[in-house]
Amino acid sequence: xxxxxxxxxxxxxxxxxxxxxxxxxxxxxxxxxxxxxxxxxxxxxxxxxxxxxxxxxxxxxxxxxxxxxxxxxxxxxxxxxxxxxxxxxxxxxxxxxxxxxxxxxxxxxxxxxxxxxxxxxxxxxxxxxxxxxxxxxxxxxxxxxxxxxxxxxxxxxxxxxxxxxxxxxxxxxxxxxxxxxxxxxxxxxxxxxxxxxxxxxxxxxxxxxxxxxxxxxxxxxxxxxxxxxxxxxxxxxxxxxxxxxxxxxxxxxxxxxxxxxxxxxxxxxxxxxxxxxxxxxxxxxxxxxxxxxxxxxxxxxxxxxxxxxxxxxxxxxxxxxxxxxxxxxxx
Amino acid sequence: xxxxxxxxxxxxxxxxxxxxxxxxxxxxxxxxxxxxxxxxxxxxxxxxxxxxxxxxxxxxxxxxxxxxxxxxxxxxxxxxxxxxxxxxxxxxxxxxxxxxxxxxxxxxxxxxxxxxxxxxxxxxxxxxxxxxxxxxxxxxxxxxxxxxxxxxxxxxxxxxxxxxxxxxxxxxxxxxxxxxxxxxxxxxxxxxxxxxxxxxxxxxxxxxxxxxxxxxxxxxxxxxxxxxxxxxxxxxxxxxxxxxxxxxxxxxxxxxxxxxxxxxxxxxxxxxxxxxxxxxxxxxxxx
Numbered sequence: 001x002x003x004x005x006x007x008x009x010x011x012x013x014x015x016x017x018x019x020x021x022x023x024x025x026x027x028x029x030x031x032x033x034x035x036x037x038x039x040x041x042x043x044x045x046x047x048x049x050x051x052x053x054x055x056x057x058x059x060x061x062x063x064x065x066x067x068x069x070x071x072x073x074x075x076x077x078x079x080x081x082x083x084x085x086x087x088x089x090x091x092x093x094x095x096x097x098x099x100x101x102x103x104x105x106x107x108x109x110x111x112x113x114x115x116x117x118x119x120x121x122x123x124x125x126x127x128x129x130x131x132x133x134x135x136x137x138x139x140x141x142x143x144x145x146x147x148x149x150x151x152x153x154x155x156x157x158x159x160x161x162x163x164x165x166x167x168x169x170x171x172x173x174x175x176x177x178x179x180x181x182x183x184x185x186x187x188x189x190x191x192x193x194x195x196x197x198x199x200x201x202x203x204x205x206x207x208x209x210x211x212x213x214x215x216x217x218x219x220x221x222x223x224x225x226x227x228x229x230x231x232x233x234x235x236x237x238x239x240x241x242x243x244x245x246x247x248x249x250x251x252x253x254x255x256x257x258x259x260x261x262x263x264x265x266x267x268x269x270x271x272x273x274x275x276x277x278x279x280x281x282x283x284x285x286x287x288x289x290x291x292x293x294x295x296x297x298x299x300x301x302x303x304x305x306x307x308x309x310x311x312x313x314x315x316x317x318x319x320x321x322x323x324x325x326x327x328x329x330x331x
Numbered sequence: 332x333x334x335x336x337x338x339x340x341x342x343x344x345x346x347x348x349x350x351x352x353x354x355x356x357x358x359x360x361x362x363x364x365x366x367x368x369x370x371x372x373x374x375x376x377x378x379x380x381x382x383x384x385x386x387x388x389x390x391x392x393x394x395x396x397x398x399x400x401x402x403x404x405x406x407x408x409x410x411x412x413x414x415x416x417x418x419x420x421x422x423x424x425x426x427x428x429x430x431x432x433x434x435x436x437x438x439x440x441x442x443x444x445x446x447x448x449x450x451x452x453x454x455x456x457x458x459x460x461x462x463x464x465x466x467x468x469x470x471x472x473x474x475x476x477x478x479x480x481x482x483x484x485x486x487x488x489x490x491x492x493x494x495x496x497x498x499x500x501x502x503x504x505x506x507x508x509x510x511x512x513x514x515x516x517x518x519x520x521x522x523x524x525x526x527x528x529x530x531x532x533x534x535x536x537x538x539x540x541x542x543x544x545x546x547x548x549x550x551x552x553x554x555x556x557x558x559x560x561x562x563x564x565x566x567x568x569x570x571x572x573x574x575x576x577x578x579x580x581x582x583x584x585x586x587x588x589x590x591x592x593x594x595x596x597x598x599x600x601x602x603x604x605x606x607x608x609x610x611x612x613x614x615x616x617x618x
Contacts, residue, residue, distance in 0.1 A: 056424050103602070106609035109423050110366045110564070114556045115605050118598040121553060125595050240549070244435055251428060281443050287436025291429045295417045298425055 017165055021158040030157045036269035037161075037168045038226050043249045043261035044171050045218025051256035052179060053211040054191030058243055059100070059116035062123030063216040065238030067093045067223025069127060072140040072233050082147035086224050093220025094213050101212035105205065108194075120243055128235040139234035143227050164225055168262075171218060176258060178214075187211050191256075248290050254300030263301055336465060338582045344471045344540070346578020347478030351533035352551055353558040353570040354485065355526035361502035361565030362522050364423070365415055368430040370530060371552025372437035377403045377531030378538045378547060379445055382452050392455050396535040400528040407527030408520045415523075416516065442545045454539035474536045481532055482571060485525070489567070498522055502565060550594060557601040 021030060042064050050056045070089035074080040080088070100119055107115050127134050134140070146154040146163060154160050178184045186207050189197040198204050227233050236242070253264020272282050297304045352374055359367050377399045384395035410433060418425050456469040489495040501508040501518045509515050534547070541547065558577055562569020577597055585593040 050424070054424070056427060103606045107605050108609070110360075110364075110427070111560065111605060111609065113427055114366060114560065115601070118553060118557070118601050122595060122598050122602070125592075125598075129592065244431055247428065247431065248435075255424075281439050283435040283439030284443060287432045287434070287439060290432030290435065291414055294421075294425045294428045294432065295414065298421065 014169070018162075021161055027157040030161045032269065032273055033266075034157070034161045034164045034229060035226075036265050037164045038222050038229060039246065039249060039269065040262050040265040041168055041171050041225070042219045042222035043246055043253070043265050044175050045215040045222070046246055046250055047215075047255065047261050048175060048178070048187075048218070049211050049215035051250070051260070052184065052191060053187040053208060054194075055105070055208065055212070056113045057104075057116045057212075057215070058113055058240070058247075059104075059120035059123070060215070060219045060246060061240065061243035062120040062238050063093050063097060063219035064223040064226070064242065064246075065123060065127055065233075065235070066096055067220030068227040068233045068237055069134060069140070069223075070220070071224035071227045072143045073133070075144050075228075076140055076142055082144055082228065083149075086146075086221075086228075089224040090217055090220050093223070094217050097213045097216025097220075098209070101209050101216070105208045105212060117240070120238070120240065124235060124238040124240075127238055134235070137235060139232060140227075141232050143231045143233065145231065146228050160229060164229070167221065167225060171221070172258070172262070179258065183207070183210070248286055250300075251290055251293055252300055254302030254304075255298075257299060257302040257306070260300050260302040267301070333465065334586060338586050339579065340465070340467060340471070342579035342582035343575070344474050344578070345582060346575035347475050348533050348537040348574075349551070349554060349558055349578055350571045350574025351478055351481060351529050351536075353555040353562070353574050354482070354567065355529035355533075356552075356555045357559045357562070357565055357567060357570040358498070358522050358529075359526045360559065361567075362498060362505075363415065363419075363426075363519060365426045365430065366556070367526070368427060368552065369410065369433040369437065370526070370555065371548030372434045372441075373403050373407065373527050373530040373548075374534045374551055375441060375543075375545065375548035376406070376437060377527075378452070378534035378543045379441055380531070381535040382450055382538065382543050383445070385452065396532065399531040399535055403531040404524040404528040407523035411520050411523040416519070438545050438548075445545075447545060450543040452538040452543055456539075468540070470539045474540070477532070477536055481529070485529075486567075494521070554597045557597045560601060561604060 020033065024030065042060065045063075046057060046060050067089050070092040071085050074085035074088055075082060078085075104112060104115050104119065128136060130136070131138075146160070148154070152159070154163055179187070186197070186202055189200075189202060190204055190207060194204055223237070226237070249265040249268050250261055251264070252268055253262065254260025268286070272286075275282055275285075293300060299307075352370070355373075356367060356370050359365055359370070380399040380402050381392075381395045384390050384398050385392065388395075390398075414429050414433065415426060418429055454470050454473075456473050458469045460467050460469055460472070487495075489499055497508065497513045497518050498521065500511070500513055501515060501522075505515060508518070554577060558573035559565075559570055561576065562571075562573030577600070580600065581593055581596055584596045588596075
């Protein structure tokens with residue numbers, strides 16, 4: 001009976017995550033973790049599209065901003081209930097994602113990356129310039145914290161941490177179910193060769209579009225959570241700088257792996273919090289890191305770990321085989 | 332009428348700068364199929380190097396520009412040798428991400444060395460000239476004339492010299508070029524050198540009428556991408572024509588539509604083009 005199985009490890013991690021507020025009696029750590037969980041949700045969205053379906057989208061900071069602004073505007077200006085606004089924010093992001101995806105997915109590879117980069121920039125410019133709606137550079141202030149569900153309130157750092165944690169776990173579970181299902185296999189088939197996928201009868205456009213809309217859904221959800229957590233948003237959250245941050249979390253953690261987004265986000269957010277003195281210059285380290293990782297470890301930390309594990313397994317296997325071989329000779 | 336001519340002239344100026352940047356981008360794309368997101372950072376660096384040569388060492392504008400061309404060109408060579416060559420067999424996703432990594436680094440580097448402030452570059456050609464009742468600054472005329480000269484030189488280099496034709500050969504077929512004995516690695520490095528040099532020329536020319544700051548390459552590179560999609564990825568005449576089309580539509584759009592939204596014109600243009608034709612205008616048949 002092995003104790004160190006993958007399943008037990010995951011259960012231990014989840015228990016640790018739930019007991020963290022009791023272990024760390026420090027709001028700062030909780031705040032940091034909550035924030036990185038929110039980013040991680042968005043990174044899972046990008047991973048589903050870029051990692052599994054093979055389309056590098058550079059517009060997701062824009063969808064993140066759409067989610068955040070939808071929630072902000074609905075609660076602040078329309079006075080809507082938080083939970084209803086959260087659902088609406090996700091729906092709005094999905095609807096826009098659907099329309100943009102419909103056009104963007106006609107393009108491929110480089111064109112798709114450039115196209116989405118431009119879409120992201122347009123979203124940013126519209127938020128920045130449309131002062132009548134979004135208050136422009138002044139930003140939206142006074143976004144309410146999540147509303148109560150019956151007796152449960154979300155006014156302490158710990159309760160918000162739990163809220164975001166539950167959303168994150170749900171997102172991971174959904175992504176896990178998707179990639180283990182036929183749908184997920186279909187996405188990977190499209191990533192590996194779109195022409196081949198089409199020949200074996202996969203409707204690539206339909207599948208790419210679902211992947212795109214799902215990934216914008218996660219980005220929008222993360223944006224909405226971000227808005228209610230930070231309670232102030234400005235146009236900067238849709239900028240390419242945020243997009244590149246998200247991309248880096250994904251790449252460092254491991255693109256196309258299930259654990260990658262979480263590992264990368266946690267690691268880099270914590271690292272950049274500790275390199276606070278470097279805040280403006282952290283790209284001096286992270287930029288080359290990104291390039292080096294893509295050259296030598298294209299599947300990030302998670303990918304490198306799995307490769308190492310497999311190699312070890314292979315070695316022990318061949319070792320066992322070697323022993324058997326020797327025994328056979330001796331016999 | 333006067334406004335129209337003035338704006339057409341402005342369009343010609345901006346268009347010249349755009350064309351030069353787009354040319355560098357399209358050359359690299361043509362031979363290596365890398366959309367070099369770091370090209371905007373090379374542009375930015377070119378501006379800074381010219382500026383600091385002029386302010387710190389007090390050298391002549393042209394010499395400063397020459398130094399900048401060499402430095403940025405060599406940087407391009409380094410990028411090819413140590414980053415993109417290692418990724419030549421990798422999936423296309425990796426090139427893009429590596430280029431983004433370089434972009435982030437170079438921007439942080441510029442901010443680290445020169446600070447986040449906006450700098451102005453004073454050019455020795457600040458005079459105003461009057462032609463037929465219209466006023467032009469000499470620097471703007473200089474931009475147009477030099478850009479056209481550079482384009483002509485580049486054209487002659489590519490078409491009339493042996494080295495130049497190796498670049499064309501490689502853009503037509505990498506395997507074919509390699510079969511007839513062209514050293515692909517050398518050609519790739521040369522192309523990156525030219526591409527970096529063009530970016531440095533463009534920013535050195537444009538800086539006196541704009542500002543020098545770490546993010547100055549952002550919009551320019553995005554627009555250069557729009558241009559090469561407009562003109563066909565990898566097409567050299569396409570990059571030139573596309574650059575001028577965008578220059579004119581921006582300067583006219585700024586006057587007649589809205590100055591606030593002039594930057595958005597390029598992207599709307601791109602969205603429309605790719606919506607209608609997902610592989611870009613003038614795309615050569617599927618490879």
